[in-house]
Amino acid sequence: MYRIKNSLEKFPRSSGGVGTLEAQELAAPVLPDWWPGEPEFAGLVPREDQQKDMVISLPPWPNGAPAPMFSDVFKFQYRRSDIPIWTDAQEDRIPGPTVPGGPPKQVTFRSENFPAHGVYLLRYTVTTYNNILGESFEVSFIIDQQAPNYDGQSPDPLTFRDDALIKADGVTGQYLDANNNQLPVVIPAYHDEQPGDTVQIFLGATLPDPEGTPAYDGPYDPATREVLIPGDRLRALEDGRLYVTYRLVDKVTNRGQASDPVVVDLLIKPLPQEPLPAPRVIGAEDSDTQVNLEDLRAGRDSVLIPRYPEWQNNDRIVVTWGGIDLAPYLVINPADPIEIKVPYSVISSAFGASDVPVSTPVTYRVERGRRVFGADVTTVDVDLYVPGPENPDRPDPINPTLKPVTVRGGGSASEVNKINADDVGLPATATVTLHDPIVAGSRLRLYWGNFDNLAAEYQPTAADGGTSYTFTVPWDVIAKGPAAIDVPVFYTLDRVTGGNYEIAPPTSVDVTEAVVVALKAPAFPNADVMNDGVTPILNCLSFIGDDHHLNVFIPPNGDALTAGDEIEVVVQGYTDWEGTQPVKDQAGQAVTWRRTITLTAEQITSGVTLEVGPYETYLLPIDVLGLVKATYATTSAPVKLGQSEIYASTTRPGGTCFPPFLLSPPVTSGLRP
Numbered sequence: 001m002y003r004i005k006n007s008l009e010k011f012p013r014s015s016g017g018v019g020t021l022e023a024q025e026l027a028a029p030v031l032p033d034w035w036p037g038e039p040e041f042a043g044l045v046p047r048e049d050q051q052k053d054m055v056i057s058l059p060p061w062p063n064g065a066p067a068p069m070f071s072d073v074f075k076f077q078y079r080r081s082d083i084p085i086w087t088d089a090q091e092d093r094i095p096g097p098t099v100p101g102g103p104p105k106q107v108t109f110r111s112e113n114f115p116a117h118g119v120y121l122l123r124y125t126v127t128t129y130n131n132i133l134g135e136s137f138e139v140s141f142i143i144d145q146q147a148p149n150y151d152g153q154s155p156d157p158l159t160f161r162d163d164a165l166i167k168a169d170g171v172t173g174q175y176l177d178a179n180n181n182q183l184p185v186v187i188p189a190y191h192d193e194q195p196g197d198t199v200q201i202f203l204g205a206t207l208p209d210p211e212g213t214p215a216y217d218g219p220y221d222p223a224t225r226e227v228l229i230p231g232d233r234l235r236a237l238e239d240g241r242l243y244v245t246y247r248l249v250d251k252v253t254n255r256g257q258a259s260d261p262v263v264v265d266l267l268i269k270p271l272p273q274e275p276l277p278a279p280r281v282i283g284a285e286d287s288d289t290q291v292n293l294e295d296l297r298a299g300r301d302s303v304l305i306p307r308y309p310e311w312q313n314n315d316r317i318v319v320t321w322g323g324i325d326l327a328p329y330l331v332i333n334p335a336d337p338i339e340i341k342v343p344y345s346v347i348s349s350a351f352g353a354s355d356v357p358v359s360t361p362v363t364y365r366v367e368r369g370r371r372v373f374g375a376d377v378t379t380v381d382v383d384l385y386v387p388g389p390e391n392p393d394r395p396d397p398i399n400p401t402l403k404p405v406t407v408r409g410g411g412s413a414s415e416v417n418k419i420n421a422d423d424v425g426l427p428a429t430a431t432v433t434l435h436d437p438i439v440a441g442s443r444l445r446l447y448w449g450n451f452d453n454l455a456a457e458y459q460p461t462a463a464d465g466g467t468s469y470t471f472t473v474p475w476d477v478i479a480k481g482p483a484a485i486d487v488p489v490f491y492t493l494d495r496v497t498g499g500n501y502e503i504a505p506p507t508s509v510d511v512t513e514a515v516v517v518a519l520k521a522p523a524f525p526n527a528d529v530m531n532d533g534v535t536p537i538l539n540c541l542s543f544i545g546d547d548h549h550l551n552v553f554i555p556p557n558g559d560a561l562t563a564g565d566e567i568e569v570v571v572q573g574y575t576d577w578e579g580t581q582p583v584k585d586q587a588g589q590a591v592t593w594r595r596t597i598t599l600t601a602e603q604i605t606s607g608v609t610l611e612v613g614p615y616e617t618y619l620l621p622i623d624v625l626g627l628v629k630a631t632y633a634t635t636s637a638p639v640k641l642g643q644s645e646i647y648a649s650t651t652r653p654g655g656t657c658f659p660p661f662l663l664s665p666p667v668t669s670g671l672r673p
Contacts, residue, residue, distance in 0.1 A: 028137035029122055030057035030104065040195060043141040047252040050143055053111050057104040061126050061134060064098025070129035071095040076109055081119040081140065089113050096129065117145040148197055148248040149190040152256035156188040158201075158246055159262070161226060170265025170369055171234060171242060181231035185244065187220045196251030201229060202258070204243050205266075205314045210258035235268055240314040240368050242266035265369025270310045272366055278376035279319070279364055280304040280337070290357060290381040293500040296344060296395045305364055305375075307336035316367040322350025322360040322382075328367065340364075344395050348384060357381040386500045387439035388493045394502075399493070402504035405430040405446070405471070407489055409514070419478060419511040428473040430455070430489060432504070436465030439495075446471045446491045449481030455489075459496060482560075483517040483640065485510045519642030520555040522569075522630040525609070527646060538628055538648035540657035548658055549613035552630050556607045560640055563601040569632040570594050571612045573619055577647060579627040583618060593618045596635065615658075622650045 032055060035041040045054075058074075065072050076089035090110060098105075107124075114120050123138040149155050160166040161184035166175070171183060187199055201216040202208035215233040220226060234242070243261040282302045283295030295301065303319050316328040319340050329340050351358050363377040384394075391399040407430050408414040409423025419428060430446055438460050446455040456471040471491075481487055488506035526542040529535060543550055552571055561567075571593040573583040582590040593612050597603075612618060622628070631643040650657050 026061050026124070026126060026134045026136040027059040028139045029124055030059070031122075031139060031141055032056075041251060043139070044251060045141055045143055047144075047254065050145065050252075051111055054109040054141075056107050056109050056122075058107055058124065059104055060098050060100050060102045061128075062100045063128060063132075064126070065094070065096025065129040067096050069096075072098060072129055073127040074105075074107065075125050075127075076107075076113075076122065077125065078109075078113055078120055078122045081121055086123075087113075114141075114143050117143055119143075144250065144252050144254060147254040147256035148192060148194070148250050149256050150192075152248075152254070154257040155190045155246070155248055155259045157260045157262045158188065158244065159186045160184065160264075161186055166264055170267045170371075173235075173268040176231040176234065176268070179231075182228040183231065183234060184226050184228055187225045187227060187246070189225075190248060194250060198249045199227060199246050200249060200255070201227060201244065201246045203229070203233060203237065205238055205240055207243050207261055208245060210245065210247055234266065237266060238313045239266050239269050240312065240316075242369075265371065267369055267371065269312060271368065271371065272308050272310045272373040274373050274375075276308050276364070276366060276373055276375035277306045278378045279362055281362055281378060281380045282339075284380040290383055291347070291360075292383045293386070293395050293397070296347070297397060301344070301347070302339045302341050303362060303364070304337040304339055307334050307338060308366065311366075312368065317364055318367060319362070319364045321346050321362055322358075324350055347382060348394070351382050351384045355385045355387075357383040383500060386493065386502050387442045387495050388502060389435050391502055397501070397503045398505055399502040400505060402435055402493060402502065403433045404505045404507045405432045405489055405491065407473075407507055407509045410475075417507055417509050419509060419514040421513050424514050425475050427475055428478060430471040430473055430491075430507075431468060432471075432491065433468050434460055434464055434466060435493075438462050438465040441495050441497065443494055443496045444469075444491045445494075446473070446489070448473060448477050448489055449487050453477060453481050478511065479515055481511070481515070483511060483515040485512050487511050517560050517640045519557050519560055519632065519640050521642055521644040522632060523553040523555060523644070524628075524630070524646055525551050525553050530647070536646050538646055540650070540652050542648075543615055543619060543650075543657060545611075547613050548615035548619070549611040550615075550619060550628070552610050552612055554603075554608045554610065554632055554642075556605055557642075558604050561599060561604055561634070563599060563604050565604075566596060566598045566635045567632045568594060568596045568635055569610055569630070571618065571628065571630045573622050573648065574627040574629070575622055577625045577627055579629060579645060581626075583621045583626075585617070591617055619648070620650050620656065622648050624651050625649050 031043060033042075034044065034046050034049065071093045073091065074094050075091040077086045078089055079086045092107065094105060109122070119140055119142050121138045121140050123136045125136070126134045128134065146152065169175070176183065185201065198217070198219050200214040202210060202212060203215045216227055216229050242264050244264075245258045245261040247258050248256040280303070281291060282304060283291045283300030291300070303321070305317060311331060311334060313332050315331040317331060317338065317340065318328050319326040319342065321342050324346050326340065326342065326346060329338070331338070350360055358381065359379055360382045361377050361379050364375050366373040388399065389401040391401065393400065407417050407428060409419045409428050410426030411420065411422030413420065413422045440462055442460060444458045444460065446457070447453055448455045455473045455477045458469060458471065460469065486508040487510075489509050490506040491504050492501045493504070494501035524536075524538060524542065526544055527536045528539050528541050530537050538550065550571070552569070554567070554569065575581045575583060582592070585591050595610060597608070599608070626648050627645055628648045629643065629645040631641060633641045
């Protein structure tokens with residue numbers, strides 16, 4: 001940034017060049033009037049014009065070319081004010097007549113001559129038609145490309161006119177009312193302050209964007225250095241913390257960096273009233289007032305805070321659990337109630353190493369700016385105790401420090417973690433190395449497949465720590481469990497009296513060679529019965545729709561299948577009622593209808609109906625009396641199969657079920673002509 005200056009200074013006399021006479025003094029070039037009505041800024045080139053050519057006016061010089069057949073030679077010379085050497089710029093020949101008092105000459109001074117920031121001096125010379133040199137007075141202009149305060153460095157933070165009051169009480173509605181709905185701020189002194197400098201002031205509940213819309217954009221009072229921020233801009237903000245920063249802008253709109261913010265409270269709107277209502281704790285409500293591991297594993301690990309009257313966005317809620325503060329929760333359009341999760345690390349720290357429930361106070365406070373509003377206290381019992389080795393993954397129920405079981409079938413050819421055909425009907429064993437030490441009153445429960453299938457229970461003593469123990473698993477428990485290559489077999493650890501439990505890492509057991517699971521049989525919803533009134537059959541009434549398709553229903557199998565399982569459905573027609581002769585095509589090849597589907601959760605619980613067709617291909621050839629078999633099976637091990645069969649016929653008296661598939665031409669008339 002350069003100090004504004006534009007004095008006319010006479011060039012030194014030329015001592016050489018054309019002829020031997022001294023150069024004549026000519027009028028200085030006239031710059032554009034960039035700032036009409038503001039002569040103090042004459043010569044200061046606006047930012048938007050700094051990359052443009054200048055149109056310079058030249059008063060007609062005396063004794064110039066008297067007629068069009070003669071001409072004078074005009075040439076610009078310029079230099080930076082800090083460089084003593086003049087540089088010749090463009091040269092032009094100007095034809096006569098040149099008459100003093102006539103209209104000025106308009107000459108373009110190209111911007112390439114002043115590419116950088118600086119103060120420049122400009123003059124010109126005229127060599128008249130008669131070869132005599134004249135030189136002009138100089139004029140200065142400023143190319144200002146540097147922002148205020150050491151080329152745009154961040155200025156000192158602003159202050160408030162009533163600094164101590166504002167920093168103590170914040171910006172309140174009462175203060176704005178008493179100050180004509182304005183907030184007076186003071187701009188500190190900065191380096192190379194110049195006339196025409198202005199400020200842009202930014203406000204926000206957080207650090208405001210210095211590229212955003214300023215709350216104030218204009219001059220400051222040079223005597224008091226004050227700026228009045230409109231109160232309406234403050235009233236439009238949410239209460240809480242108020243960040244105020246500013247940027248310096250010079251006359252040609254060079255903008256400096258934003259200042260560091262000054263941060264105070266903004267407390268214009270009504271405040272919450274103490275005491276705020278007590279919180280509720282999910283997992284400790286109604287008749288169950290205790291928070292335990294089961295609650296935390298089920299997601300019941302939150303504090304519910306009523307949406308208090310006079311809430312404001314950007315309020316901060318700090319929950320205190322057992323004397324430990326949670327990270328502040330920022331209020332943004334809150335629900336009612338406001339739910340705040342409590343990290344397990346906080347719940348665990350407050351519980352400590354106790355082996356009995358701990359009475360834990362829970363409360364919260366609302367922070368608005370530096371104002372704090374307290375709430376009533378809720379007390380809950382917390383129980384996180386498990387009688388065993390420390391679980392590094394708690395509250396995850398699986399404790400990796402517990403040893404898994406090793407499973408063997410009861411047959412003579414038993415294998416590790418596999419139940420094979422030789423083991424069918426016999427009890428299996430599950431052996432485990434017990435943890436050490438064992439707390440008196442502990443209990444181990446062994447499960448096969450899931451928590452609904454309890455296999456065995458064991459109550460070890462303290463002397464059993466580190467020893468091996470073998471559970472016996474009855475065959476009916478194995479048969480009741482799932483048929484899979486990875487049946488989970490695991491035990492839980494808790495106290496005989498109940499309470500929290502943890503799970504040993506499950507062991508995957510393959511039972512596919514020993515346990516067979518039959519899926520529910522597929523059905524034919526449109527089946528009829530034979531004329532005996534009992535025997536099911538597919539007849540002409542069973543093939544429906546314009547295409548005469550057959551509906552096959554796969555029933556719900558929620559106990560044996562899960563969403564995402566893939567099944568293959570096969571429907572085969574036979575031309576004999578014993579089901580030995582499959583329907584064939586014209587080439588004599590058996591034709592079979594197949595579809596593979598991936599089951600959705602809805603299909604698992606409600607079943608799915610499939611349409612079998614085309615009728616002419618898969619059903620029509622059955623003819624007088626045949627059979628239809630429908631099967632479906634999982635496509636991955638272990639295979640689970642569901643199947644059913646039913647008599648079928650595609651004829652009626654005198655032909656097939658549907659024209660034009662008639663065996664004989666229709667009778668048109670029984671009367672002779």
